[in-house]
Amino acid sequence: MNEILKLMNSHTSVRNFKDYPISDETLQELIRAGQSAASSNFIQAYTVIRVNDPEKRKIIAELAGNQSHVEDAPLFLVFVADLERARLSTTLHEEKMVHGQTEAFIISTVDTALMAQNVMLAAESMDLGGVYIGAIRNNPQVVSELLDLPDHTYPLFGMCLGYPDSKNEVKPRLPLEIVLKTDSYQSGNEVELLRNYDETMEAYYEKRTTANRTDNWTRQMARMFSKPLRPHMKDFLESRKLNMR
Ligand SMILES: Cc1cc2nc3c(=O)[nH]c(=O)nc-3n(C[C@H](O)[C@H](O)[C@H](O)COP(=O)(O)O)c2cc1C
Secondary structure, X not given: OOHHHHHHHOOOOOOEEOOOOOOHHHHHHHHHHHHOOOOHHHOOOEEEEEOOOHHHHHHHHHHOOOOHHHHHOOEEEEEEEEOHXXXXXXHHOOOOOOOOOHHHHHHHHHHHHHXXXXXXXXXXXXXXXXXXXXXXXXXXXXXXXXXXXXXXXXXXXXXXXXXXXXXXXXXXXXXXXXXOOOOOOOOOXXXXXXXXXXXXXXXXHHHOOOOOOOOXXXXXXXXXXXXXXXXXXHHHHHHOOOOOO
């Protein structure tokens, strides 16, 4: 296995950081690496906001369900899916943006996620670690106001970064046969593979050194998808002129 594959396979989210700052140079290097990601139609539909203000961090940490690492991490970034520059570009050419297109929403979300994952991987290559914070979407309105986000943008997720103080054991992923198929989705043995994976995950959750518990993957999914997921998101996106049609 080459060094890049080793690095990728050793990913774990990091939530505890050494009290050691990340320099501006390092941040700029990370963002440049993020920008190297492929981008749909080269829209580069993202903006990254570094949140330094302790008061803003505190508010975001709380609305993200009291995730203390949002306050404590040396670096906290908010990744904004951004179609505002595209809108501005249309006005520079006497055109008018067609608002609220589902396709544009998908493009901006995908672009931002690809960029962010490049940032994460670049960080890990520099012995940094981090964790995504999707929970900023618990209250995306407040995050948008705190960061003065214009219409045609929305805060997709945050990311805590820093030098790891401790790390979890690598979490086993779904078996390859479940995520890689040939010619057809249908394989027939999905349930059996999931049951095997549940056993793997049960062993992982029981043995891991931090936050060990009795749980498995399908149970986790059942809990999650049997209730509404941030049902405010549709109205929120509409309020940002990102309604979908
Ligand atoms: C978009 C996204 C949002 C996430 N949001 C959170 C979060 O709000 N808080 C958190 O502790 N972890 C969050 N995570 C981390 C996942 O829980 C984690 O990646 C997953 O459990 C796999 O564990 P690993 O990253 O250690 O391999 C998020 C991950 C992604 C990709």
